Every structure is written in C-alpha cells, then in structure tokens.
Amino acid sequence: MDVSKIVDQVVKKNEGEGTEIYFVACGGSLVDMYVADYFLKSEAKKIGTGWYTANEFVHVLPKRLNEKSVVILCSHGGDTPETVAAAKAAKESGAQTIGLTHNTKAGLLKYSDYSLVYEWGDETNVKNNPMALILDLTVSILNAVEGYSAYNDFRTGMERINSIIEKARKLVAVRTKKFAEKYGQEKLFYVLGSGPSFGHVYGFSICSLMEMQWINASAVHTGEYFHGPFEVTDKETPYILLVNEGRTRALDERAKLFLDEYAEKVEIVDAKELGLGTIEDSVIEFFNPILFYSVLCEYREALSVVHEHPLETRRYMGKVNY
Amino acid sequence: MDVSKIVDQVVKKNEGEGTEIYFVACGGSLVDMYVADYFLKSEAKKIGTGWYTANEFVHVLPKRLNEKSVVILCSHGGDTPETVAAAKAAKESGAQTIGLTHNTKAGLLKYSDYSLVYEWGDETNVKNNPMALILDLTVSILNAVEGYSAYNDFRTGMERINSIIEKARKLVAVRTKKFAEKYGQEKLFYVLGSGPSFGHVYGFSICSLMEMQWINASAVHTGEYFHGPFEVTDKETPYILLVNEGRTRALDERAKLFLDEYAEKVEIVDAKELGLGTIEDSVIEFFNPILFYSVLCEYREALSVVHEHPLETRRYMGKVNY
Known part of the structure; x- marks a missing residue:
C-alpha cells in the first residue's frame, strides 16, 4: 500500500x-x-x-x-x-x-x-x-x-524485507519444533530484548504467550536486566532472548553472555543469524521487529501444537463481559 | 531540598x-x-x-x-x-x-x-x-x-504528602503481614496499575520481587490487561493491583471488577482508601506513586520476613562480573 x-x-x-x-x-x-x-x-x-x-x-x-x-x-x-x-x-x-x-x-x-x-x-x-x-x-x-538522510536506504530495506523473512521462516522451521518440544511444559517465560524490538518483547509476552497460550510471561529490557531482573535467573527458568541487529545489539549480547553462564533454558532469536544483514546499516535496526514478528509467529504456532491449544482459543476475550 | x-x-x-x-x-x-x-x-x-x-x-x-x-x-x-x-x-x-x-x-x-x-x-x-x-x-x-495553573496545589500537596504516608503506613501494618503469610509461598505475582503509578508497577516487579526476593513477577498496565494479559487470570494466580486516585482510576477499577469475578488471590492497594484524597484534585494523581512506594516497601518487608530472605541479599548484583 x-x-x-x-x-x-x-x-x-x-x-x-x-x-x-x-x-x-x-x-x-x-x-x-x-x-x-x-x-x-x-x-x-x-x-x-x-x-x-x-x-x-x-x-x-x-x-x-x-x-x-x-x-x-x-x-x-x-x-x-x-x-x-x-x-x-x-x-x-x-x-x-x-x-x-x-x-x-x-x-x-x-x-x-x-x-x-x-x-x-x-x-x-x-x-x-x-x-x-x-x-x-x-x-x-x-x-x-x-529530511531523513537514510530515506533511500529505508525504501530499499522495505523492498528486501519480504525475501529476508521468507528465508528466515524456513531457517527456523526445525528449531521452533525443537523449542516447543523442549519447553512445552514450562509455566513461565521471560522474554528479553531492547531498542526497536522491545515492543515485540512485550507483544510476544502478552499476546502470543499470555493471550493465545495462557502461559505466564514477563517482558524484560536487556538494558534493565542487570538492574534487578537478573536476580531471578537460574538453570530452571526459561528465557527467550531477541538479539537485534543495529545499535542496541550490544545490550542484547551482554544479556546473552550472562545467560550463557547462569541459565540453561535459553532460546536465542538472533536477527543477524536470521539474515537481516543485507539491509543497510543506517536503517537495519528498524527492520528487526518486522523480522522478529514473523519468526515469533512460527514459535507460537509450534507451542500451540505441543500444547494442543489453538491460537484462537479464548476464555474471556469476546466471551464474557468486561 | x-x-x-x-x-x-x-x-x-x-x-x-x-x-x-x-x-x-x-x-x-x-x-x-x-x-x-x-x-x-x-x-x-x-x-x-x-x-x-x-x-x-x-x-x-x-x-x-x-x-x-x-x-x-x-x-x-x-x-x-x-x-x-x-x-x-x-x-x-x-x-x-x-x-x-x-x-x-x-x-x-x-x-x-x-x-x-x-x-x-x-x-x-x-x-x-x-x-x-x-x-x-x-x-x-x-x-x-x-506556567502551570495547578502549581500552588502541587506545592500544597508536597507539604501534605509526609503526613498522608505516615498514616497509610500505620494503616497497612497488619494487612502487609497477612498478605505475606497468605502469599509467602507463591512463585509468581502479576502487578497491575496505570498512569502515574505504572513506574512503580514495574518497579515493584523488578526491584522488590525479582531483585530483592527472587520471586518471578510481571508488570501489566490495567489499560492493556483486557487486550491479552487477562487470559491467564484464574483463581490460582496472585495479583497485586494498585488503584490510583485521579484520572486513570477508571482503568484500575475496571481491572478490579474483573479480578473480583475471575481471580481469588488479589491484593488491592488503593490510594483512595489510604488517604490520598486530602490533596487537590488538580494534582492528586501525581502523588499516587509517592504514596505507593512507601506502602509497597511495607509489603516487601513483610514478604522478606516470611521468606527469611533479607532485602539486601543478592546472588549476582555486585558479586559476579556482568
């Protein structure tokens, strides 16, 4: 459009x-x-x-x-x-x-x-x-x-994002199933990320996990993780970490290093590994959440299969008065 | 100062x-x-x-x-x-x-x-x-x-807030102990609120519960609650709801009505009941979080006693490299 x-x-x-x-x-x-x-x-x-x-x-x-x-x-x-x-x-x-x-x-x-x-x-x-x-x-x-100096880069990015996502979805097809098998019985996930993608950190928590799967979730900004939230980290608590391309990658990588050491149940969704890098550096970060949304849809779909809980099932929304 | x-x-x-x-x-x-x-x-x-x-x-x-x-x-x-x-x-x-x-x-x-x-x-x-x-x-x-038309009301509020808090802390002395006895074994809390107090909804989650008590927590805005998060609500999941005085009270009261119906483990911290009402309507809402912080300190103190987990205890912060 x-x-x-x-x-x-x-x-x-x-x-x-x-x-x-x-x-x-x-x-x-x-x-x-x-x-x-x-x-x-x-x-x-x-x-x-x-x-x-x-x-x-x-x-x-x-x-x-x-x-x-x-x-x-x-x-x-x-x-x-x-x-x-x-x-x-x-x-x-x-x-x-x-x-x-x-x-x-x-x-x-x-x-x-x-x-x-x-x-x-x-x-x-x-x-x-x-x-x-x-x-x-x-x-x-x-x-x-x-005036926005990177406007042309942004337009080129918009032209490239569909094919990046198509490849990324194929890339995660197997791992999302493994993820769902491994973590399908968990009652709570922490979802971590930063910058342009913090909206989807929050969104995966409240929409995909809480609303669609009735699974407890908590969204944590990787910049804030070390100022309180990391104290609950242990080898039993599952984490989903979105690692951005772009300027806030440093924040996400710092969280990854810590989780590598002190957690065991960690799923990394890394925009770099998923192929976002063909977009220009000047604008790449703004495309992270577009990629993450599509990829995280695969994760929630896989969870819904293991849970035998269709993504559309609700107990309150549109069913009771509120 | x-x-x-x-x-x-x-x-x-x-x-x-x-x-x-x-x-x-x-x-x-x-x-x-x-x-x-x-x-x-x-x-x-x-x-x-x-x-x-x-x-x-x-x-x-x-x-x-x-x-x-x-x-x-x-x-x-x-x-x-x-x-x-x-x-x-x-x-x-x-x-x-x-x-x-x-x-x-x-x-x-x-x-x-x-x-x-x-x-x-x-x-x-x-x-x-x-x-x-x-x-x-x-x-x-x-x-x-x-120019701020309610500036004098704000200054008067600042003069009144200490005595309001003094009374509120006495008022919650018994109920915080009851709260801690009742919910001391819970592994996860949802903390709900809105507007001026959403910072403390988040703060009680990440600092008081996660950092100081190693308890899982998730902060939810009462305006967002009905757009996803409420689907995890049941009679086993504990909620702490901050009910503001002022313009966003309507959002918090709506969440309270729902929790009254579909949850059982609910702790209400209501600024109105705690005596914030002597501050002028024009500025009252901005004083909610000042009151809530002091009152929530009583809640976390009571939890720490039941948990036998001092508020100062850390496993990572200031102890390991990160």
Missing part, C-alpha cells in the same frame, strides 16, 4: 512545521506501533512522539494536542472501544487522525481523517502489515518535514 | 523557550522518574519528554539533543556505569545535565552541570527522596517555562 498521499496531506496541513505524532492503540496493535515511536525518538529533530495505550490516552489527553498534531490509531477489528474513543477525543482536540484497520466498516474510520484499510493473512508480503505501514508513514512524514 | 536555584539556572539558559527533558537512569532510579515523564506527557505544551534506560540512551542518543535540552540522570550509588556514560554523552551533545545521587563522590557528578545530593533513610520525609525531587524539578521547570 502506498502511504504517500496521506503523508502529503498531513504535511501540507502542517505547513512543514514540527509537530508531534502520537501512536495510540491497545495490545497487539500497540505493539506494532512501538518501532515507529522508537524511530522518532532516535531520528527526529522537530517531531515529538508519544506511545499510548488507548484508554490512558482518552483519560489523560495530552494538553499539547492541537491541529498540527498527528494521531495514528490502529485496531485490527476496527471497533476496539478504547481506540475508537481515543480517535474521537483526538479529533475533538483538533488533531489530524490516521486510522488503520482490517475492517472496511470499522467504527474507527468514523473518526479518522485518513485511513489505511490493510489486507491480512498474506505472510509473504509483510510490507502491508500494520507494523510496516505505520513505520513507513512515520519515516515518510519525518522525511517530508525535516 | 530546594530545587528552585537549579530551575532558575536551567530556564535562564533556555531563555524560557520550549525544550525537552530526558529522564535517564537504570532500574529503581528509572522507576522513580516515571511520574515526572507522565506529568509532562499530560501537562506540557512546549516541553517534550523522554524516559530512557541509560544504556539505550547511550547507544541510541536522540538526534534532537542540543544545548537547550535538559537531561536528568539519577544513580543512588552514583557510579552506575551506564548512567555515568549517559551523562557524559548528554554533556558532549551540549545538553544541560542534572545529576541526582546519594553519594557526594559520585562519578555521575563529574558530568552533571547541576547536582542534587539527596539524603536517604528518613522514611518520615519523602519530599527529599529522588522521586519527589525529580517530580518537583520537572513541575517547577514547566511552571517557569510556560
């Missing part, structure tokens, strides 16, 4: 001035927005950023919201009440809203100045998944507002 | 212009900064904000850092290598640095343009703890730069 029309309109309305971009959603959709927020925190000079779970955004609306603010909202089903309410609140504050959903009849679209109704299910083309679309929107807005 | 001199100097250098304030630390010190970041996200019109674990800040330095940026760093012992490195990197980028520590000879002070060497251990005066000092700095900078 081409985001350039939306980018042109947003930037035109802002007259090329600095602004803020807010990323607002719940659960898995919020996870998908993390890397775009991380990108702006690192690269932007004139564009501020904020990453919000929708209900907190509704209750604690930023006072600086104004007609130059951009609020990006995402709801896969399109009718998540908190996200729809957040879009409404954002519009009422005068901000420009961009809504992403898979549902052409989504309630979210009522409050979206611009919309991207994405397709879903084609695992061979991740460029049209919400994570990649939101990142593309964000990078393109930054480029239009203040 | 009086932060006004530092505020005057910082604002003078910035000529009253908008800027960003970055909060940079590790573990427990990072936890203490969360509410100040939350405050700016909500209240500021001209001041941007960012909250960073120090090693990620060092490796992914924001490009917008400049001589008008303010970087607040905190290290209790004063020599946390990542935090000292972050202060050095911030200074090299031209930013103004404010260092907080308990150690007059801290390495952090070498790279701090301004410093606050705080006292520690006087539980009857939390106003001089780093959390309150950093919040006070932040609120006062905002007031000086763009």
Whole structure:
C-alpha cells in the first residue's frame, strides 16, 4: 500500500512545521506501533512522539494536542472501544487522525481523517502489515518535514524485507519444533530484548504467550536486566532472548553472555543469524521487529501444537463481559 | 531540598523557550522518574519528554539533543556505569545535565552541570527522596517555562504528602503481614496499575520481587490487561493491583471488577482508601506513586520476613562480573 498521499496531506496541513505524532492503540496493535515511536525518538529533530495505550490516552489527553498534531490509531477489528474513543477525543482536540484497520466498516474510520484499510493473512508480503505501514508513514512524514538522510536506504530495506523473512521462516522451521518440544511444559517465560524490538518483547509476552497460550510471561529490557531482573535467573527458568541487529545489539549480547553462564533454558532469536544483514546499516535496526514478528509467529504456532491449544482459543476475550 | 536555584539556572539558559527533558537512569532510579515523564506527557505544551534506560540512551542518543535540552540522570550509588556514560554523552551533545545521587563522590557528578545530593533513610520525609525531587524539578521547570495553573496545589500537596504516608503506613501494618503469610509461598505475582503509578508497577516487579526476593513477577498496565494479559487470570494466580486516585482510576477499577469475578488471590492497594484524597484534585494523581512506594516497601518487608530472605541479599548484583 502506498502511504504517500496521506503523508502529503498531513504535511501540507502542517505547513512543514514540527509537530508531534502520537501512536495510540491497545495490545497487539500497540505493539506494532512501538518501532515507529522508537524511530522518532532516535531520528527526529522537530517531531515529538508519544506511545499510548488507548484508554490512558482518552483519560489523560495530552494538553499539547492541537491541529498540527498527528494521531495514528490502529485496531485490527476496527471497533476496539478504547481506540475508537481515543480517535474521537483526538479529533475533538483538533488533531489530524490516521486510522488503520482490517475492517472496511470499522467504527474507527468514523473518526479518522485518513485511513489505511490493510489486507491480512498474506505472510509473504509483510510490507502491508500494520507494523510496516505505520513505520513507513512515520519515516515518510519525518522525511517530508525535516529530511531523513537514510530515506533511500529505508525504501530499499522495505523492498528486501519480504525475501529476508521468507528465508528466515524456513531457517527456523526445525528449531521452533525443537523449542516447543523442549519447553512445552514450562509455566513461565521471560522474554528479553531492547531498542526497536522491545515492543515485540512485550507483544510476544502478552499476546502470543499470555493471550493465545495462557502461559505466564514477563517482558524484560536487556538494558534493565542487570538492574534487578537478573536476580531471578537460574538453570530452571526459561528465557527467550531477541538479539537485534543495529545499535542496541550490544545490550542484547551482554544479556546473552550472562545467560550463557547462569541459565540453561535459553532460546536465542538472533536477527543477524536470521539474515537481516543485507539491509543497510543506517536503517537495519528498524527492520528487526518486522523480522522478529514473523519468526515469533512460527514459535507460537509450534507451542500451540505441543500444547494442543489453538491460537484462537479464548476464555474471556469476546466471551464474557468486561 | 530546594530545587528552585537549579530551575532558575536551567530556564535562564533556555531563555524560557520550549525544550525537552530526558529522564535517564537504570532500574529503581528509572522507576522513580516515571511520574515526572507522565506529568509532562499530560501537562506540557512546549516541553517534550523522554524516559530512557541509560544504556539505550547511550547507544541510541536522540538526534534532537542540543544545548537547550535538559537531561536528568539519577544513580543512588552514583557510579552506575551506564548512567555515568549517559551523562557524559548528554554533556558532549551540549545538553544541560542534572545529576541526582546519594553519594557526594559520585562519578555521575563529574558530568552533571547541576547536582542534587539527596539524603536517604528518613522514611518520615519523602519530599527529599529522588522521586519527589525529580517530580518537583520537572513541575517547577514547566511552571517557569510556560506556567502551570495547578502549581500552588502541587506545592500544597508536597507539604501534605509526609503526613498522608505516615498514616497509610500505620494503616497497612497488619494487612502487609497477612498478605505475606497468605502469599509467602507463591512463585509468581502479576502487578497491575496505570498512569502515574505504572513506574512503580514495574518497579515493584523488578526491584522488590525479582531483585530483592527472587520471586518471578510481571508488570501489566490495567489499560492493556483486557487486550491479552487477562487470559491467564484464574483463581490460582496472585495479583497485586494498585488503584490510583485521579484520572486513570477508571482503568484500575475496571481491572478490579474483573479480578473480583475471575481471580481469588488479589491484593488491592488503593490510594483512595489510604488517604490520598486530602490533596487537590488538580494534582492528586501525581502523588499516587509517592504514596505507593512507601506502602509497597511495607509489603516487601513483610514478604522478606516470611521468606527469611533479607532485602539486601543478592546472588549476582555486585558479586559476579556482568
């Protein structure tokens, strides 16, 4: 999908001035927005950023919201009440809203100045998944507002990511099954990582393990691991460590060294080994989570087979009142 | 301690212009900064904000850092290598640095343009703890730069918080012991909360439970709970829920309603019941985490007695290389 029309309109309305971009959603959709927020925190000079779970955004609306603010909202089903309410609140504050959903009849679209109704299910083309679309929107807005020196590298990366993922998924086909056999009876996993991928550290914990498999999980940033969390490490506790390519790799490798010494149940998912390295150094880190998401889907699928617990099974979500 | 001199100097250098304030630390010190970041996200019109674990800040330095940026760093012992490195990197980028520590000879002070060497251990005066000092700095900078309509209410709140906490600690003396007796054998806790207190939701998990008691823990935002994490809820899994006073109370109360129905092992720590209500509505929410920290110290102390595991015991921190 081409985001350039939306980018042109947003930037035109802002007259090329600095602004803020807010990323607002719940659960898995919020996870998908993390890397775009991380990108702006690192690269932007004139564009501020904020990453919000929708209900907190509704209750604690930023006072600086104004007609130059951009609020990006995402709801896969399109009718998540908190996200729809957040879009409404954002519009009422005068901000420009961009809504992403898979549902052409989504309630979210009522409050979206611009919309991207994405397709879903084609695992061979991740460029049209919400994570990649939101990142593309964000990078393109930054480029239009203040120029982004690595913009061409980013575009080339987007062209390469599908084939990288295709190879990576084949590469992990055997090891994900081994992982599931080895750790299928565990009751708790720590998921570790950093930087652009911390969203998926959190996302694998809350969506793939807790929601889809009813397995306890805790997300830990590898930069924080040595300031408390590492004290629970022992040879019985299982860890899944996402090792990024790019600037925060040093943090992940430090955690790996420690786990090599003091833990035994450790699964390493390493973007370098999985072939991300053909993307330019200037932008490689922003593609880690796109790769990790696809690869981690293989892990959760393998777990679901061993658990005999389909990924779609819920006991509360959509079944009881809350 | 009086932060006004530092505020005057910082604002003078910035000529009253908008800027960003970055909060940079590790573990427990990072936890203490969360509410100040939350405050700016909500209240500021001209001041941007960012909250960073120090090693990620060092490796992914924001490009917008400049001589008008303010970087607040905190290290209790004063020599946390990542935090000292972050202060050095911030200074090299031209930013103004404010260092907080308990150690007059801290390495952090070498790279701090301004410093606050705080006292520690006087539980009857939390106003001089780093959390309150950093919040006070932040609120006062905002007031000086763009005016903050509830500034007087905030100052009154600061005068009241010590006596509120004194009463609350007495109030929980019996229940913390009961809690520890009831849940002393549990291997995992979920800690839930939102808004200004999410830092302490995370902090109680990684510092009090994981680091100090070697108990597994996972922090969950009550706004996110219904978008994945609630699927692990059952009558065997223990939850500690922090219920805020203020705007995000609705999120916490929603989680409480669900836990009342589907869980059995639930400990509620409610700021309203603990007497926070004498602080003005305009600022009450920002005092939740100051109250919760003191009260949660009573909970962890009670756990340590039942576990016969002193809060100071470590197996890795400061004992092995990492």
